[in-house]
Amino acid sequence: MNINRIIFAIEDCISTLSRYSVSAFFPDYCDLHTVIGLDQQDRERRPWLKAPYIATTKQGYYLSVFEISGALKEMDENPDLTAPGTLESLITALAERMNTAYKNTGHKISFVFERDPERGRDEIEAMLLPQRKSIARTGILLQDVLDEKVTTLTPWLVRERCWLTVWSSEELLSRTDRKDHQTRIRKLAEHAPPARFAQDPWRWTLSALKIRHDAFLDTLEQALTHDSDGLLVRLMDIHEVGREIRRQLERNSTPAVWQPHLPEDARPAGWRQGEDTSVFHAPSLNLQLFTTQPETHGSLIKAGDLWHGMVAITLPPQNLRTFNQLVRDVPRAIPWRIRMDLMPGGMKALGVKKTLLTYSSFISPLRPMYDSVMMLNDINKHDPVCIMTIVATTWGNSREVCTRNQALLKSALEGWGVCGTTTTFGDPRRTWVNTVLAASHGSGPVPLYPPLSHALSLFPLNRAGSVWRGQGNLMMHTEDGSAWEVALASSQQNKHTELTPGAPGLGKSVLINALSEIQIASAQKNLPFIAYIDKGFSAQGLVQLIRDSLPEQRKDEAVGIILSNDPEHTRNLFDVMYGAKKPATPEKNFMVSVLCALCVDTGTGQPCNPGDTRQIISNLVDLAFREYGENNPRLYRAGTEPLVDLALEESGIAEQHDAGWWNAATWFEIRDMLHMAGNIPAAQRAHYQAMPLLAEMSALLGQPSIRDVFGTVQRDNSAELLLDYIRRALVQGHSDYPMMSGCTRFMLSPDTRVVAVDLNNVAGDKTPAGRLRTGIMYLLAGQIAGGDFVLPQYQEEIRKNLDPRYHEVIFRRIEQLDQEVKTKVYDELHNAKGINFIWEALDTQELEQRKFGIRTVLSTQLLQDYPPAVLKSANTLWLLRYRPDEIPFLRDNFGVPEVTLRRFLKMPEGAAPDGSGVPVLAVFRVKNGTLARILKFTLGPLELWALNSSPKDSALRRALTQELGSLRARQILAENFPRGSATSLIEHRARTHDSENVIHDLAAELIRKQGYHL
Template identity: 80%
Template sequence: MLHTEDGSAFEVGLASSQQNKHTELAPGDPGLGKSVLINTLSEIQISSAQKNLPFIAYIDKGYSAQGLVQLIRDSLPPERKDEAVGIILSNDPEYTRNLFDVMYGAKKPITPEKNFMSSVLCALCVDTGTGQPCNPGDTRQIINQLIELAFKEYGENNPRLYRASTEELVDSALQDSGLYEKHDATWWARSTWFEVRDMLHNAGYIMAAQRAHYQAMPQLPEVSSMLGHTSLRDVFGTVQRDGSNELLLDYIRRALEQGHNDYPMISGYTRFMINPETRVIAVDLNNVAGDKTPAGRLKTGIMYLLAGQIAGGDFTLPQYRDEVLKQLPREYHEIALKRINQLDQEVKTKVYDELHNARGIDFIWENLDTQEREQRKFAIRTVLSTQYLRDYPESVLKSANTLWLLRYKPEDIPVLRDNFNVPEFMLKRFLKMPEGPAPDGSGVPVLGVFRVKSGTLARILKFTVGPLELWALNSSPKDSALRKTLTNKLGSVRARKILAENFPRGSATSLIEHRAGQHNSDNVIEELASELIRKQGYNL
């Protein structure tokens, strides 16, 4: 896929032991092939795997990652298709993923879970004018204490009581297993969701036990209501919000209540579950991302945090093995250790694409930066992609050890020269090269910069992708619409094959735009799809 300017193959080891850490940056303007490059690198990981798919968490805004997932699923036998899933998030109760879910079998969060909860709650308190929470130090202390109080209340002091008819799967499992008959009505009236969870788990009804587990967790409205707790009022009751007479506790309560209204997908009990056998997860934020205002960018940033947790929140579990085993009852150890051992033996990949949508919200970038620095200890390959090099904070630029540069600005040359030791003559020569896919099909120019233990390697390369892959990964609006139209009629495999045969460069945009200008038609794409199908004749 990668080759030098003279056509020689150029091998790159992803997550190589020749590098101290595995942080990759991929800036590039729209239309240059940035998302295709990132997805193709992930595809190389997949094709290089032996028995199992690698663990990949992909957070995207657009179609490209969903195309990768479809390509993988089409290559898997029916019994393994759940190993790769694409999720298009929607901010409604049907897609609820409770912010306060903890590991199955536990009653309170382990360290990475608590850090995630704290990050999202603090993000809900961000002042969009500064990109930071008000009174950052005090706010984080309050949030951390609030989380402790919530789980002490709902995990120890006053666990939620089981109520029949709340979860149909749980009720059916209790009846089918005979567990319901083992206790009288008085016992059931006082039983908790934790007790029901444990009973079902020990009886082997794992799916139902997981549902009971979800019902036991606190929710955002309940957590925010605990801001009136005496322990918080005694310490922070008189602290005012910076630049205002408003009490900080009142501001945080208002911010969390607003978060409950703005984000129903994190404010109730979890409704959708991911198969524990799933290894490749792509989360599309297109339907939940905010607009270009500061408030909209904050919303997008929060969604990136949530999606990262959904797709790869357990990647760091091996580092917390002892804490997990201490937290969980012994009967849950087998399930937890199976997942931990899987994760511990492999390199995991976490991709954040289109991050320019969170530009200007420093708090979100700081969280990603913190994750990136910590994850190098956990064998996690992190890819951060955005439009411009200037979108990355200085700390991220300094810590990255791989760059995939499809384009940059002349004013970026000092950063690349001084931070990454790329020769200035090479930087200037690359800027003179045509950008995007070459007309002759020879590939897309990319400047690869690799910090290895022995120094820095910089090479001007080209990457090429076959037509079938291009049509799976292409995210341009017109091409995506044509692919979707054909897929709905013929299925994804046949649709890609027809498109690849008729448009081997991976795009029909020029033809679509030409016909739109020539024809008096409201649906050029539908007509083109029908024409391509008729052209197949009996070959369909």
């Protein structure tokens, strides 16, 4: 026993000596020293860089770091597949680009990958910070919704980051270049004042090395992006790199805005010591980054309040497995980081072993080693053999937690293709530093010797990437928890057309409403302009949520309208801009579209003689406004509009003219007088009375200007005159659509910015004629809710034609519209399926709205409901489900990988039972390429109960709202049904309870349960 103690003591002494004989001063473990400043060419090639991107080490290596945000699309990981879009094709392309560089020494790369579930909350908090500032500016009370997002999403989020570090050494240069550089530095050093602890960029500036370093950076960047079909890669500046190194060393104490001082940032600080001028310069990078003093406890490290444990791979995977498989093997709750260094010169490092084995290969136990080395020698001829080290680390708040995490990480690594590992190190601090991003050129303790292509296959090349990291306003997450941000209507996309197909019950309407709510929470100063056209009351919950969040005097900013075919909801088809006498171009286009729709043959889905009909209708609209705006404007008659009569009396205008003048006065003149008197509501009513009406159109078709040109044109395949057919269609339209046939009675407040128009009570049935009716209602509702969204693009036309007295009122609204992204949502569009003319009108709107800053969302039940033209023009898909026979279309037209499409169909539909959210296949056409990922969309109970549109849940919400108000009703439902639905309970009670109204009984029970807490 005593002998064992002596032996253990001797081992501890040897271990201690090996640890502290290398370096006792922790900053010496970091070899970063200074930077190479940006030159003119750097600023021209990379104008976004504000700081140098090349650091230098004490050994003279040049270092740069790429942030690897991930892959645009999921790549098929089957090693037998080499087609474009597969992981093997990317690895092959990368190996081919690197082959030449890795035949000789001089370059080195290192991938660092980190996952930290404890920082998931930071991800969502950082994304929501602009939204918290936004709701403070806009005055909308959505703090509880934002707080709930944090609480709901935090358990499912993991902060995931990946970096690629690139080193270039002087070995790349000729001996003459190196000698000349040393001579120049010695001459400069003779005249330079001493600065022992300062950065001295002049000592390391070597243009020949920078040229080779930049060339290798370009090679890697082009290979990784793989013609916009690979990874999202961004070159980082040294400020960012230094902040990340410091954060990895001191995770809980590094400020988010901290950055190292570089030569251009330096300000004199401290007192000069003798001849040393260090105080006038920026301190060496290692002194700024390595400011902690970690303690060694066995093979563990304690830095600050965290314990760190390391695991190094000693034997490479016997069976090659991808990095994604390792991520799946490591439990999600464990924080970890892995660094994989890859250097050329594998056969050179094995040279001595190869020579010895050549002479001893006849010894049987050594023969397998000889065969392995010779096999590598043969491979090296076409696939360079490299030196690779792999070291991972994990951490915890206590030694016990760290040890547990280390054991789990070790187990996962050993199962990654059957690897050998170790957790014992002579110098744990050195091993820990070798897991940190770019801190040291040194590598892990155990070298491996894989061929280049094999080494690349182990790297994290197939992680989910988003172009909106750090810039999004919608937080989603991948299946393994990686935070994935989306920015709605961002500049990363050239247009903003979104399609949302999904069968009922999958959460389609909830998704659309949530996206609109995010836009509201992300507004700049006022609520955004949102026009929501719906059938089935899906958007009314969103409107109520917004109204409940606004103060009483601002509730008109969000309005929900349920259209009805009665006089109170009359909206004249021929209304034009307030103050105008004829329509602007977009207003005329709308009128022509609706009138043509009235002439549609339901058998074909198109108007008869489409070209001739559109010409006639266009001329008819011009004639109507010429007739009632210039030649024979409509005369004012007292008693027609009581509000106008009252305004004239109260303002004294009625006494300013005699009876003869009033008998000849037009509504336009009344409008102008009331406007100048400042009574805008009454002037608006007078304006409505001056407009042409649908009932007058059939008579105008008999005017010579139309009859002389088109009087003899016949319908295709019919002897009926086309004018007679159009007249008959317009008369029928006047009869069928009273809500758009009279003078406008329905007015929106000028302050209204969010409008939801529901068509449930005016839509048609499933017959062709009913679908046409529904389509016309969609066009009308779109004009009511967002017809003025395009006006900013017609400012010059409006300024030229509009009476200057109305400029202030009109252009105030146009300026507001011009400054913001507008949103138009058309939900349940399958109700207009088969009426091609309606879809063509929507498609035309959508194509034109790209340049008007309008985000358009078109929602239906099936992907096949969309016409081909709409599908081809869309640049965002939110897919909740699709049919197997639609896979080829999605693959060929949107570039979605087939492996992703087939895997998504195998996933369960709807919300996950564990509360992680609804699976969504999100496809985005962005400037970099096409993003396509299976994501989880997660909402909290408050949002779900506000936005849920399922029949039973909506009925329960309405029952509670009638008794308690919408805000308290949502709170009670969220407390009692945190998954956002009570459908299962309602259905269970309907089967088992003898009740006439289960929903009302459940609502009463919930109210009684609150007791005095109502």
